Amino acid sequence: MDLTFSPEEEAFRSECRAWLDAKVPQPALPSGDTREGFAAHLEWERTLFDAHYAVVSWPERYGGRDASLWEWLIFEEEYYRAGAPQRVTQNGIFLLAPTIFEFGTPEQQDRILAKMAAGEQTWCQGWSEPNAGSDLAGIQSKAVRDDAAGGWRITGQKTWTTRGAFCTHLFGLFRTDPDAERHRGLTYLLVDLSTPGITVRPVERLDGDEGFAEVFFDDAFVPDENVLGEANHGWEVAMATTGSERGLTLRSPGRFMATANRLIELAREHAGTTDTALRARLVQAWTDADAYRWQTFWTVTRMAEGKRSGAESSLVKLWWSELDVRLHELALELLGPHAELIDGDDAAWMKGYEFALSGPIYAGTNEIQRNVVAERVLGLPRK
Template identity: 70%
Template sequence: MDLRFSSSEDAFRAEVRAWMDGNVPASPLPSGDTAEGFAAHLDWERQLFDAGWAAVSWPEEYGGRGATLWKWLIFEEEYWRAGAPNRVNQNGLFLLAPSIFAFGTDEQKARFLPKIAASEYLFCQGWSEPNAGSDLAGITSRAVRDDAAGGWRLTGQKTWTTRGAFCNWLFGLFRTDPDQERHRGLSYFLVPLDGEGVTVRPVGRLDGDDGFAEVFLEDVVVTDDLVLGEVDQGWRVAMSTTSSERGLSLRSPGRFMAAATQLTALYREQRDAVEAGLLDPGLRDAVVRAWMDADAYRLHTFRTVTRMTDGEELGAEASFMKLFWSELDVSLHETALGLLGPEAELDVDGWMKGYQFSLAGPIYAGTNEIQRNVVAERVLGLPR
């Protein structure tokens, strides 16, 4: 057991820290889930790309640095430590791209990965439908073969599509074999949103931003080269994407370490009020719990990355990670609101906004009830 980073990793950390110190915007950008904020965040994404920080773990030929998972974790720690903006291109970078690496053809890798890294192709996720949320295999959007068009005609409706109103591509599941049921006969499509037959309607979200969208597709022609993985085998590809979403690539420890550090700073500011009984005396314990949970999440991630470095795959344990970080994120923000007391509703420093975002965590990427089913059935082996 060795919990030290190597000198090369330490040097990498220093390089990231120096760049972040010199480049992270001094004041926070407007929310990336509004049209104005999205544009500002895109400028930042392109600044990251130009400096080679957009996708550090990817091979250089696709716009990355070929960094190890350890260096990627270090990058993330420094990124969040510096208070850098949220990644509005995260769906493409961290969810779709791992699936392209695993299932894409050489042509698809060459075409999509560099443009995702450069934030030219901005992907949103087309999983949920009005009648298929937790029950993803119940989707009814369909793809009908059209040989004359050299591909498929897509029809259906996707919903809760985060940043759908600002993106130019969608990845999602469509039924290609109407004679098969549930998770069989689905295919994974990459769909340009500027095509004929696509309508995107923004939907206001709990936190007040237009972060959601409904995407309507009517006879949208998509060519064969935009099917990721084999036709009718889309479920497998989708599961690799959800594993990324639940686990490591979407929510690295650095994000929660930074938030927990901010929470300890907030506690110091409010300590007198807590000790005087003006605020709940239990907040001290809640703060230290949040800090310990971020610490435990980091250590657990170190263990997971060690196993992945040894060649193991991240399977159903990704559900442990999703349960842990999403519940940590909610309790961390609830504790911050408690420390702010009556000032919380004024939301001067973003904790209320962050709280509202954290409340989505136990719902997206498969509700935490679904995650507990996955743990029970696939890790513990309980009957379905």
């Protein structure tokens, strides 16, 4: 056991810190879940990309720097410590990209990854449908074979598509074999949202931003080169992505540690008004953020030694999503009556709270995650 970072890793940390301290936009950018803010965030993504910080763990030829998992974690810690902008490219770089690395053809990798890293192509996730939320295998949007054109024609609707109104592309599951049961007969398609036959309607989220969208498909054409993995085997491909979403790749501990540290700063500012019970809960929340950090280091050690994590990613998702809500609830408690203000110095906490509340819902609700933990980690019977 060695819980220190190497001199090279510490040097990398210093380099990241210096660069971020110099470059992080001040004042903070407007929300990336608005049209105006999204554009500002894409400029920031370009700045990251040009300095090879957009996707540090990727190969150099796609804009990365071949960083190890440890270096990636260090970068994330520094990124959130510096208060750097949200990553509007995250559904591409953290969810789709690992799937493309695993299932994509070399041609797809070369065509898509560098543009994704640079923010030239932005990706949203087309999973949920009006009748397929937690029950993802209930997907009804269909893709019909068009042999003459060499591809598929898609019809149906996706919904709750985060940043769908601003992104250029969508990845999602479509039913290609109407006779197959449930999770069979689905295909993973990569869809250019400028294709004729596609309509995108923004939907205002809880926080007032147009961060959601409904996406309607009416006989829109997707060429064969945009099938990821094999036709009718999209479920296996998609499960690789939801593993990423629940687990390590989307939610590095840096974000929660940074929030926990800001919460402690806020508690110091409000020292005169905290009682013993509240302070105990603050300590507990901060401890739980640190526990997340060490559980991640434990997991990353296993991954670095070639072991894959499986259903444990559901434990991780439960922990960070419920921790994030608690951290923000404690901040609102410290702010007291001023917590409701969505302008002024402390407005970020209410905004953050609204965002945190989505955590226990998206990427598989926490009720589903608890089922997964019970069935696949503990081995309880499905029925």
